[in-house]
Amino acid sequence: MEKVPAIEAKNISKTFHISEDSHNTVKHRLFNLFNPPRAKKVEAIKNMDFAVYKGECIGLLGRNGCGKSTLVRLLAGVYPTDTGQINIHGTTLLMNLGVGMSHQLTARENIYVSASVLGLKIKEIDNIFDKIVDFAELREFIDTKIKYFSSGMVARLGFSIAVNAGADIMFLDEIFAVGDMKFQEKAVKVFESSWIEGKTVILVSHSMDVIKKYCSRTAFMKNGSLVFFGETEEAIDMYVKDNHE
Numbered sequence: 401m402e403k404v405p406a407i408e409a410k411n412i413s414k415t416f417h418i419s420e421d422s423h424n425t426v427k428h429r430l431f432n433l434f435n436p437p438r439a440k441k442v443e444a445i446k447n448m449d450f451a452v453y454k455g456e457c458i459g460l461l462g463r464n465g466c467g468k469s470t471l472v473r474l475l476a477g478v479y480p481t482d483t484g485q486i487n488i489h490g491t492t493l494l495m496n497l498g499v500g501m502s503h504q505l506t507a508r509e510n511i512y513v514s515a516s517v518l519g520l521k522i523k524e525i526d527n528i529f530d531k532i533v534d535f536a537e538l539r540e541f542i543d544t545k546i547k548y549f550s551s552g553m554v555a556r557l558g559f560s561i562a563v564n565a566g567a568d569i570m571f572l573d574e575i576f577a578v579g580d581m582k583f584q585e586k587a588v589k590v591f592e593s594s595w596i597e598g599k600t601v602i603l604v605s606h607s608m609d610v611i612k613k614y615c616s617r618t619a620f621m622k623n624g625s626l627v628f629f630g631e632t633e634e635a636i637d638m639y640v641k642d643n644h645e
């Protein structure tokens with residue numbers, strides 16, 4: 401079958417500039433009037449080149465702080481890149497602890513906002529609204545602002561919107577880590593259903609079992625670099641070795 405690109409990343413990079421504010425007492429500040437806090441550079445993503453094809457389920461592995469979330473945020477358009485170019489072919493949805501959802505809005509409002517960003521018309525959202533609410537099991541909280549939700553509840557809502565509104569490309573950042581057991585079982589069922597067919601999924605997870613089960617190819621990242629992108633088994637071996645270094 402011919403490979404159709406869903407995501408093309410060419411030479412992308414992202415650096416964060418963090419100020420190290422150690423002068424956090426009045427005394428410290430006075431003594432350091434002419435010695436401003438130092439700025440620290442974090443090269444979160446270093447010159448990456450890769451392509452993901454339509455219908456692939458890709459795993460993303462690497463130790464804490466290696467840049468996984470930054471990479472999916474760049475791909476989903478949450479952050480601009482410093483260099484390079486990202487071409488996305490299709491609608492995207494980033495699902496992690498509430499990114500893309502407004503904490504000042506209720507669950508109901510977030511459903512309408514997120515689904516319209518995915519290109520659905522109000523009538524179409526009306527039609528799938530109940531399905532989204534039931535799948536997320538959040539009916540009694542539907543008019544509650546999501547700032548009062550637990551992280552698992554936000555994850556459930558986001559996943560339910562993703563499943564029912566159906567973006568072409570889905571970035572799922574640690575979705576299996578936040579939900580409770582019942583939700584995880586549900587999420588697994590979705591992965592094993594026809595829903596996944598034709599969709600492109602980037603799955604960030606520290607769970608080897610999940611990655612092994614669903615990902616045809618896996619990327620292994622270290623210190624902001626893409627060290628390997630290929631056979632899932634090989635990527636897992638690298639990740640396990642890296643954890644023992």
Ligand SMILES: Nc1ncnc2c1ncn2[C@@H]1O[C@H](COP(=O)(O)OP(=O)(O)OP(=O)(O)O)[C@@H](O)[C@H]1O
Pocket residue numbers: 416417418442444462463464465466467468469470471
């Ligand atoms: N908004 C930000 N501002 C400044 N620095 C950031 C920002 N987001 C991430 N970083 C830094 O970039 C680096 C990569 O962070 P990132 O969250 O992408 O890692 P990760 O691989 O997703 O980690 P984890 O497995 O813990 O979720 C870290 O050093 C982090 O401190």
